[in-house]
Amino acid sequence: MHKCRYKQAYLFPSLKRFIMPAVQPPCKVLVSGANGYIAIWVVRTLLEKGYSVRGTVRSEDKAGHLRQMFSSYGDKHEVVVVEDITKEGAFDEAVKGVDAIEHTASPFHMNADDPNELIIPAVNGTVGILKSALKYGQSVKRVVVTSSGAAILRDSPTPSVFSELDWNEQCLEILKEKGREAPNMMKYRASKTLAEKAAWEFWKTHKASIGWDLTVLNPPFVFGPAINAATAPSGLGTSSNMFYNYVAHPNSNGATNEFLASVGTAWIDVRDLAGAHVISLEKEAAGGERIIVSAGLWKWQDFIDAANTISPPPKLATGGLPKGNPGAGTGHPSTVHLCNYDTAKAARILGVKYRTIAETTRDTLADYETKGW
Secondary structure, three states, X not given: OOOOOEEOOEEEHHHOEEOOOEEOOOOEEEEOOOOOHHHHHHHHHHHHOOOEEEEEEOOHHHHHHHHHHOHHHHHHEEEEEOOOOOOOOOOOOOOOOOOEEEEOOOOOOOOOOOOHHHHHHHHHHHHHHHHHHXXXXXXXXXXXXXXXXXHOOOOOOOOEEEOOXXXXXXXXXXXXXXXXXXXXXXXXXXXXXXXXXXHHHHHXXXXXXXXXXXXXXXXXXXXXXXXXOOOOHHHOOHHXXXXXXXXXXXXXXXXXXXXXXXXXXXXXXHHHHHHHHHHHHHOHHHOOOXXXXXXXXOOHHHHHHHHOOOOOOOOOOOOOOOOOOOOOOOOOOOOOOOEEEOOHHHHHHOOOOOOOHHHHHHHHHHHHHHHOO
């Protein structure tokens, strides 16, 4: 039986009124969608820091990789099956006896015809786990939800800097107007925006009667090594698959030099995002906060240039690295970044240290080489 310690920070010591206690090892943390690209790094980081972890997956088939990877942690790691996160009460059993929740399960792909393919699981999965925490999570002290920069930014013809005060209403307007005909990226952005809005609404409605608070993390594009069960590049998630196609293929999978130099917004290494998830459990000040976590700006050319500085060059099954137009990315006088984020809140509350483009590129290509990709 784990014994969870809480750090209590008193606002008014004489009245013993305290800020929501931060969660500390060896507390037990529930991680939803634990076999996902981001979630499995969250599981690993939690275990390495001394937490106990209960992960949820959609089927028993998806549990094997997790059990094998984390077998050395014994009973500090467990996996349970939640077949359909959109079903009422799906997480009721999973939340029992945990001290915190990391909710990462939400679809990210660009293949949805009906927007509800993305919106229903994103919204119902998020609200569903909060409902379960309300009913059965008596020991839960904090819930951290993975949202996205997609719930914050909006497309603009001029450079913009977005903060936690911004909401992506643009994608909701486009979806209302065009429905199924809306661009797939707008469908995805709408799913993240609506899910996050629903999470905050639920928490604000019930916060007077619950023992936990809510933190939401808003990362931009996520890159870095994959430790989930992808056996081929085709099994990588959306952002990872793009990285493989544009940075590890000799001709960047047919992308033009202009595309490689002009496309890109902000990013974070998956390992730094996982670290931010864990820190968000531990910092009292993170409670009730929406926090953008971003390492900075990128264009595909930046990652390509970083790849070409690696010595000796990685031996990839693709046959070599692309070149693009060296130096044409971030830092070139003609390069324009239309979207950037104010990350002052993350620096103040979480103190996240971010990996560089060079570090992430080196480690990701080394991962491909190890896998024979």
